[in-house]
Amino acid sequence: MAAIVTRKEVAELAGVSEATVSRVFNDVGPMKEQTRQRVLQAAKTLNYHPNAIAQSFARRRSGNLGVVLPYVPKVHIFSTYYFSEVLSGIGEQVKASGYDMLLKFRVPGEESDYSSIFRSQKVDACVILGATDTPSERAELKKLEDGGFPFCLINQHMSGERFNEVDADHEGGSYRAVRHLLDLGYRDIAFLSGSPEFSNSGDRLRGYMQAMREAGLLSADAKAPGDLPAHLYYEGNYSRTSGMKAASAMHPNLKRIEAVFASNDRMAIGLMQGLREYGHVPGRDYAIVGYDDSEAARVTVPPLTSVAVPFYEMGRLAAERLLRRVGGGNETGGASESFRLKLDTKLVVRQSCRILR
Amino acid sequence: MAAIVTRKEVAELAGVSEATVSRVFNDVGPMKEQTRQRVLQAAKTLNYHPNAIAQSFARRRSGNLGVVLPYVPKVHIFSTYYFSEVLSGIGEQVKASGYDMLLKFRVPGEESDYSSIFRSQKVDACVILGATDTPSERAELKKLEDGGFPFCLINQHMSGERFNEVDADHEGGSYRAVRHLLDLGYRDIAFLSGSPEFSNSGDRLRGYMQAMREAGLLSADAKAPGDLPAHLYYEGNYSRTSGMKAASAMHPNLKRIEAVFASNDRMAIGLMQGLREYGHVPGRDYAIVGYDDSEAARVTVPPLTSVAVPFYEMGRLAAERLLRRVGGGNETGGASESFRLKLDTKLVVRQSCRILR
DNA sequence: TGAGATAATGAACGCGCGTACATTATTTTG
DNA sequence: CAAAATAATGTACGCGCGTTCATTATCTCA
Numbered sequence: 001m002a003a004i005v006t007r008k009e010v011a012e013l014a015g016v017s018e019a020t021v022s023r024v025f026n027d028v029g030p031m032k033e034q035t036r037q038r039v040l041q042a043a044k045t046l047n048y049h050p051n052a053i054a055q056s057f058a059r060r061r062s063g064n065l066g067v068v069l070p071y072v073p074k075v076h077i078f079s080t081y082y083f084s085e086v087l088s089g090i091g092e093q094v095k096a097s098g099y100d101m102l103l104k105f106r107v108p109g110e111e112s113d114y115s116s117i118f119r120s121q122k123v124d125a126c127v128i129l130g131a132t133d134t135p136s137e138r139a140e141l142k143k144l145e146d147g148g149f150p151f152c153l154i155n156q157h158m159s160g161e162r163f164n165e166v167d168a169d170h171e172g173g174s175y176r177a178v179r180h181l182l183d184l185g186y187r188d189i190a191f192l193s194g195s196p197e198f199s200n201s202g203d204r205l206r207g208y209m210q211a212m213r214e215a216g217l218l219s220a221d222a223k224a225p226g227d228l229p230a231h232l233y234y235e236g237n238y239s240r241t242s243g244m245k246a247a248s249a250m251h252p253n254l255k256r257i258e259a260v261f262a263s264n265d266r267m268a269i270g271l272m273q274g275l276r277e278y279g280h281v282p283g284r285d286y287a288i289v290g291y292d293d294s295e296a297a298r299v300t301v302p303p304l305t306s307v308a309v310p311f312y313e314m315g316r317l318a319a320e321r322l323l324r325r326v327g328g329g330n331e332t333g334g335a336s337e338s339f340r341l342k343l344d345t346k347l348v349v350r351q352s353c354r355i356l357r
Numbered sequence: 358m359a360a361i362v363t364r365k366e367v368a369e370l371a372g373v374s375e376a377t378v379s380r381v382f383n384d385v386g387p388m389k390e391q392t393r394q395r396v397l398q399a400a401k402t403l404n405y406h407p408n409a410i411a412q413s414f415a416r417r418r419s420g421n422l423g424v425v426l427p428y429v430p431k432v433h434i435f436s437t438y439y440f441s442e443v444l445s446g447i448g449e450q451v452k453a454s455g456y457d458m459l460l461k462f463r464v465p466g467e468e469s470d471y472s473s474i475f476r477s478q479k480v481d482a483c484v485i486l487g488a489t490d491t492p493s494e495r496a497e498l499k500k501l502e503d504g505g506f507p508f509c510l511i512n513q514h515m516s517g518e519r520f521n522e523v524d525a526d527h528e529g530g531s532y533r534a535v536r537h538l539l540d541l542g543y544r545d546i547a548f549l550s551g552s553p554e555f556s557n558s559g560d561r562l563r564g565y566m567q568a569m570r571e572a573g574l575l576s577a578d579a580k581a582p583g584d585l586p587a588h589l590y591y592e593g594n595y596s597r598t599s600g601m602k603a604a605s606a607m608h609p610n611l612k613r614i615e616a617v618f619a620s621n622d623r624m625a626i627g628l629m630q631g632l633r634e635y636g637h638v639p640g641r642d643y644a645i646v647g648y649d650d651s652e653a654a655r656v657t658v659p660p661l662t663s664v665a666v667p668f669y670e671m672g673r674l675a676a677e678r679l680l681r682r683v684g685g686g687n688e689t690g691g692a693s694e695s696f697r698l699k700l701d702t703k704l705v706v707r708q709s710c711r712i713l714r
Numbered sequence: 715t716g717a718g719a720t721a722a723t724g725a726a727c728g729c730g731c732g733t734a735c736a737t738t739a740t741t742t743t744g
Numbered sequence: 745c746a747a748a749a750t751a752a753t754g755t756a757c758g759c760g761c762g763t764t765c766a767t768t769a770t771c772t773c774a
Contacts, residue, residue, distance in 0.1 A: 002504035004478070006760055017724045022762060029763095030721050049476035054760035057414045057729055064459070071452055076445035076669055079652065084435035091435070095428055095462045100479070102421070103458040105448060119406035121361070121730095122457065147359035240656070269656045276658075295436065299597070299626050301633075301658035312433055363730055374754045379732060386733095387751050411730035414759055478760095 005048045014042035025050060061326075064102040065094050065319060066123030068114070070130035071105035081265070081294040082311055083129060086154055089315025090127060097323045099124075108132070114140045118149040125150040125322040127315070132197040133158055150325050152318040152339075155311075157199040162338045166318040170200045173307040173345030174207025177261050177289045180305070180347055182215050185357030186259040186287055189217075190231070192246050192271060194238045194263040204263050204291065231256050236267045243267035247274020254280060258356065259287035265294045265306055272300065287353035302351035310343050317341055362405045371399035382407060418683075421459040422451050422676060423480030425471070427487035428462035438622070438651040439668055440486060443511055446672025447484060454680045456481075465489075471497045475506040482507040482679040484672070489554045490515055507682050509675045509696075512668075514556040519695045523675040527557045530664040530702030531564025534618050534646045537662070537704055539572050542714030543616040543644055546574075547588070549603050549628060551595045551620040561620050561648065588613050593624045600624035604631020611637060615713065616644035622651045622663055629657065644710035659708035667700050674698055 007021040014021070016039060023029050024039040042048075056062045067090060069077060078084055094101045102123055106114075108130070117126060126144075131137055131153055141163055144151050152164040181189050191208045194201040205225065212218045218227065225233050231253040236242030243266060250257065250271070262268035268290035272282045282288050283302040290297055293308035321339050364378040371378070373396060380386050381396040399405075413419045424447060426434055435441055451458045459480055463471075465487070474483060488494055488510055498520055501508050509521040538546050548565045551558040562582065569575045575584065582590050588610040593599030600623060607614065607628070619625035625647035629639045639645050640659040647654055650665035678696050 002476075002506070004760090008760080018761085019725080019763075020723060023723085026762075029723090032722065035722080047476070049473055051760055052477035052479040053410065053413045053419055054478075054729095055762080056410045057731090057759090058761040058763085060729070062410055069448075071448075074449070076442055077448065078435055078441035078444040079438065081436065084441050085433055087435040088433035091426075091428075091460065091462060092431070094460075101460040103448065103451075103460065105452045116406050119359075119361075119404070120409035121411075122409040149359070240652075273656065295597075296653060296656055299630070299653055300656060361730090365730080375731085376733075376755080377753060380753085383732075386753090389752065392752080408730055411759095412732080414729090414761090415731040415733090417759065 004051065005046045006051070007048070009046055010039065010042045010048050013046060014038045060121070062102075062122050062124050063099055064123045065090070065099045065323060066102050066104050066117060066126040068104050068106050068117065068126055068128045068130075070108045072108070081292055081296070082155070085311035086127075086129060086315035089312035089317075090319045091315075092312075093316045093319035093323065097319070097327070099323055114151075115143045115147055115149065118144065118147065124326045125152075127151070127318050127322065128153050129155075131156045133199055134197065150322055152322050154314055154318050155198075155200055157203075159199075164318075164321065164338050165340045166314045166321075166343070167200075167341065168309045168311075168314060168343045169345050170203035170309070171207040171210070173291070173309065173347070174204040174261070175211045176207075176345075176347045177291070177305075177307050178208050178211035180349070181259045181261065181287060181289060181353060182211060184287065184353055184355050186353075187215070187217060188232070188256055188258045190234065190250065190253075190257045190260045191228070192234045192236055192243065192260060192262040192267050193225070194236060194267070196235075201263060208261055236263070236270075238264050238267060240266040240270035240273075243270025243272075244274040245270075247271050247278070251275065251278045251280075254278075254286065257286060259289070259353065261289050261291075263291050265290035265292045265297045265304060268304060268306075269296055269300055283352045283354060287356070289347075289353060293348050297348075297350070300352075305350045305352045306348055308346045308348050310345075314341075314343055317343075361408065362403045363408070364405070366403055367396065367399045367405050370403065371395045417478075419459075419479050419481050420456055421480045422447070422456045422680060423459050423461050423474060423483040425461050425463050425474065425483055425485045425487075427465045429465070438649055438653070439512070442668035443484075443486060443672035446669035446674075447676045448672075449669075450673045450676035450680065454676070454684070456680055471508075472500045472504055472506065475501065475504065481683045482509075484508070484675050484679065485510050486512075488513045490556055491554065507679055509679050511671055511675050512555075512557055514560075516556075521675075521678070521695050522697045523671045523678075523700070524557075524698065525666045525668075525671060525700045526702050527560035527666070528564040528567070530648070530666065530704070531561040531618070532568045533564075533702075533704045534648070534662075534664050535565050535568035537706070538616045538618065538644060538646060538710060539568060541644065541710055541712050543710075544572070544574060545589070545613055545615040547591065547607065547610075547614045547617045548585070549591045549593055549600065549617060549619040549624050550582070551593060551624070553592075558620060565618055593620070593627075595621050595624060597623040597627035597630075600627025600629075601631040602627075604628050604635070608632065608635045608637075611635075611643065614643060616646070616710065618646045618648075620648050622647035622649045622654045622661060625661060625663075626653055626657055640709045640711060644713070646704075646710060650705050654705075654707070657709075662707045662709045663705055665703045665705050667702075671698075671700055674700075 007018050011018045011021045021039055024036050104117055128151055154166050157167050193205055209222055234246045234249055236246050268288055290304045290306040293306040297304040297306040364375050368375045368378045378396055381393050461474055485508055511523050514524050550562055566579055591603045591606055593603050625645055647661045647663040650663040654661040654663040
């Protein structure tokens with residue numbers, strides 16, 4: 001291992017004190033140009049790089065933005081559209097802000113001790129992905145908030161709390177998707193929901209039901225899955241295989257279903273594959289709209305109409321807001337204002353829904 | 358911000374010295390059980406967590422595995438199959454080894470100063486993704502090697518060097534793909550290559566040509582793209598859009614092409630989309646084999662025959678080998694043995710190639 | 715030219731750990 | 745029971761920085 005060059009060696013070569021070396025590298029205080037050049041030359045000669053760990057320690061700041069990801073053994077988490085897009089956006093902002101991105105894997109279901117992530121001092125702020133609205137997770141997040149640790153949830157709203165959040169208008173996106181189907185003449189529109197512990201699943205359902213109520217297809221007080229006809233409500237876990245499973249459940253009812261709105265593209269694709277095995281061709285025998293507008297939506301046959309969610313931008317904004325906060329270093333007074341952003345979604349029309357009537 | 362609890366406070370509460378607190382937490386030396394319990398109780402009472410930055414500093418070890426990724430502004434790098442799979446595998450191993458994963462983005466084309474990544478001491482070892490075989494990159498990697506910094510290349514072979522590498526048998530995978538087409542009766546088999554600066558592009562081409570030579574479809578001394586009939590060689594950059602572009606170039610020649618072997622699934626998919634616009638249906642009018650066996654291969658119509666590359670396992674093994682090395686802390690003597698692994702690839706047959714003859 | 719003001723730089727120490735060596739406590743042995 | 749051996753714990757300091765306060769060098773002004 002190559003020997004570590006410290007500022008001590010640089011100071012000796014340049015004939016100055018270590019404090020001067022430090023000042024030069026941090027652009028602090030008055031500095032004679034001649035002295036500065038001498039130091040920089042010595043540093044270059046010795047190929048000196050400040051020890052980042054020592055800097056972090058002395059500054060009491062890690063220079064890392066933590067990203068907390070759910071850990072499921074053997075699951076290729078980075079290959080999930082949502083995570084990969086958000087991470088790309090975070091990465092973009094981290095790079096632009098001169099921070100590093102430290103990934104932390106948290107085992108879901110296990111005692112979530114979020115605050116220990118901060119107490120180790122290894123991250124200055126945290127983006128939390130895959131959080132769920134359960135009492136224990138809420139309690140853990142409250143502890144973070146009470147401790148003044150800067151964090152941000154993405155795509156997970158915790159109503160009644162003042163956590164930092166970056167979310168998207170899933171309800172509006174869902175509403176527009178279903179209105180699109182209604183405008184094409186479809187009336188018997190089924191809904192394939194994702195896991196209910198995610199707030200965004202509830203948002204999608206709400207948008208679906210609002211559009212259906214406005215079209216007079218549901219009673220005015222319909223609010224929950226239980227208020228839907230059984231043949232119009234299905235549930236998966238956002239995976240393609242759960243979409244294929246839903247196809248088995250849906251197939252017997254397909255005489256009574258004209259269209260399907262699925263809560264994400266993967267389930268839509270799995271559903272299409274499953275129904276194709278029963279001889280039902282998407283876009284011809286039934287209409288289908290996905291959600292997320294992932295790359296996969298563009299490669300299916302026919303290409304999928306889907307609601308585009310700006311996950312990349314969500315990740316980028318969360319990182320930007322957090323890093324602005326910790327970079328400002330303005331810890332004056334009590335709890336700072338929380339930020340909550342809700343980004344627009346957009347329906348991208350492709351060939352999976354023909355005009356019916 | 359919550360006050361930081363240090364071992365000093367724990368020591369006071371437990372009525373022991375700071376060294377004893379340290380010993381308890383590091384399970385070092387003889388320790389009276391009674392004393393140990395007193396310390397642990399005090400730590401729990403104060404909610405003490407060792408400061409990881411201070412630990413890293415004192416240990417002269419960061420506890421981070423660096424992952425170097427190419428940075429291209431606005432490109433959603435995590436959404437690329439190769440990167441996402443490798444990262445998932447690395448993440449799995451990092452979690453298992455009690456390390457953290459620090460992402461570093463490097464601007465390609467820019468002066469690649471890999472060694473500065475190590476000189477900051479912020480990572481103990483590095484996995485390098487997206488490296489290219491250019492003289493300047495080689496020089497930078499040689500500097501790392503000379504400095505004794507532990508790193509590993511993935512999916513990029515640098516012939517003549519002794520760098521740590523984890524690769525896959527692309528030549529063998531390619532060969533088997535083309536043999537499969539030959540076995541189905543196809544003779545006029547075109548090749549859609551990826552960018553030539555990646556070693557694995559050359560591997561794929563070699564496997565293709567070997568199979569074609571053995572079938573007597575190429576002369577015995579054919580070695581380079583120039584030795585191929587022009588209508589059988591195309592080039593893309595591994596993106597879906599470059600595959601669609603290749604479709605335009607290939608379409609006029611489709612009377613003379615029976616099958617296509619594409620260097621990755623994305624280009625295969627783009628090609629299929631492009632040719633479908635000209636009325637050519639994959640699996641019926643021509644056969645096609647992709648590479649990588651990404652998720653997308655499973656959702657196309659028809660599902661794509663593809664060569665499976667264990668990217669996830671490659672990432673996991675690279676991390677395992679590196680972390681074993683730095684964890685062993687055995688820096689005795691000079692340069693340690695480099696490791697080079699080449700994992701098997703496997704042809705996964707689906708419906709994109711019918712029996713021709 | 716000397717006093718005062720300002721610029722530039724150095725000395726010292728803290729950040730919160732890990733641990734070598736010294737000291738004290740406890741146990742074993744003759 | 746005392747000496748020797750072993751177990752347990754404490755003291756002191758280094759890791760490589762950032763920065764406060766002290767000291768020195770330089771400039772300005774009367």
